[in-house]
Amino acid sequence: MINIHYTTSPGVPPRSKEEEFLCHKIGPEWWYATGYLKDESGKLFTFQFTLAKMRLFGVKFHILMTAVTDLQTGKHHYAQQSIFFGKNVIITPNQIGVDGIAAMTFGKQQLGLNMGGKDYALSLELGIVKPAVWHCENGVLRMGIDKPKEKTYYWSYTNLAASGQLTLEGKAYQVTGKGWFDRQGGPYNPLDDRTSWEWFSLRFFDDEEAMLFSFPQDRYQDGTFIDQVGQARRLNEYTITPLGWTKAGGYKFSFGWRVELKGVKAEQYTITPKIDGQLNLFYFELLADIKDSAGTTVGYCVVELLPGVYNKSNPFAAFARTG
Numbered sequence: 001m002i003n004i005h006y007t008t009s010p011g012v013p014p015r016s017k018e019e020e021f022l023c024h025k026i027g028p029e030w031w032y033a034t035g036y037l038k039d040e041s042g043k044l045f046t047f048q049f050t051l052a053k054m055r056l057f058g059v060k061f062h063i064l065m066t067a068v069t070d071l072q073t074g075k076h077h078y079a080q081q082s083i084f085f086g087k088n089v090i091i092t093p094n095q096i097g098v099d100g101i102a103a104m105t106f107g108k109q110q111l112g113l114n115m116g117g118k119d120y121a122l123s124l125e126l127g128i129v130k131p132a133v134w135h136c137e138n139g140v141l142r143m144g145i146d147k148p149k150e151k152t153y154y155w156s157y158t159n160l161a162a163s164g165q166l167t168l169e170g171k172a173y174q175v176t177g178k179g180w181f182d183r184q185g186g187p188y189n190p191l192d193d194r195t196s197w198e199w200f201s202l203r204f205f206d207d208e209e210a211m212l213f214s215f216p217q218d219r220y221q222d223g224t225f226i227d228q229v230g231q232a233r234r235l236n237e238y239t240i241t242p243l244g245w246t247k248a249g250g251y252k253f254s255f256g257w258r259v260e261l262k263g264v265k266a267e268q269y270t271i272t273p274k275i276d277g278q279l280n281l282f283y284f285e286l287l288a289d290i291k292d293s294a295g296t297t298v299g300y301c302v303v304e305l306l307p308g309v310y311n312k313s314n315p316f317a318a319f320a321r322t323g
Contacts, residue, residue, distance in 0.1 A: 029185020037177035079117035130230035144215030152186030196308025
């Protein structure tokens with residue numbers, strides 16, 4: 001594991017973003033990038049890259065997950081790989097990923113992403129439009145339950161200018177769009193359904209963003225609002241009301257939402273899914289329109305939902321165990 005660099009930080013409370021970027025000895029954690037892309041004709045795609053560190057039956061391992069979705073056809077292209085003993089995993093201050101499969105690079109002005117699957121390949125430059133921000137309460141998110149260990153450190157680049165090439169089912173597209181990178185983890189117990197979440201990353205077309213992290217089963221929520229110049233402030237006075245429901249893999253998920261953001265922008269929005277969504281390894285993900293009260297689309301929202309929120313049985317949590 002020579003290419004895995006560890007931090008001495010406990011994670012909670014967090015130290016610097018640089019220290020919390022590296023691998024931690026204890027606790028599940030992940031490096032996560034999502035975004036939307038358009039080609040020159042206006043065709044819309046989404047992408048997702050995740051490198052996660054987990055523990056199962058006492059064995060630590062990493063999971064690499066990548067995906068591309070074609071919003072025109074609704075077709076979801078997805079790949080995952082479990083890597084044991086840190087073989088070929090790279091976690092350094094300048095790069096994360098799995099050697100020869102997929103990786104992200106990190107510089108002062110931009111990030112890079114290269115990933116692929118059976119029928120897709122994506123190469124992007126991700127320019128840093130705004131500095132990274134700490135989320136919630138000085139970089140600490142309570143994971144639903146009010147217990148000292150049920151917390152994570154959490155910071156993000158919420159506005160990345162994306163450009164590059166997507167090859168999908170043999171056809172190449174020159175694409176541009178917007179990306180978002182998350183760094184999160186901590187000494188919480190992902191096997192406890194009370195720590196399951198609903199995550200909404202609102203990416204407004206006017207270059208402002210909001211991150212909403214909700215735990216409906218615990219009646220707890222937190223979040224962050226980032227303005228056009230990159231100033232972040234805690235946002236935990238909001239209301240999310242499900243407008244419908246769907247099922248995937250036999251599990252129930254909320255589907256369509258009314259969001260009221262007290263004191264933020266126009267305050268009232270509707271989050272309307274653009275596609276049915278897809279259940280990846282242990283989370284349900286989709287892209288949605290952000291519509292104002294007049295019905296105008298004012299942004300896109302990437303939504304991530306865990307089965308443990310509305311389902312008593314959550315076998316997907318077995319993939320993650322506190323390290």
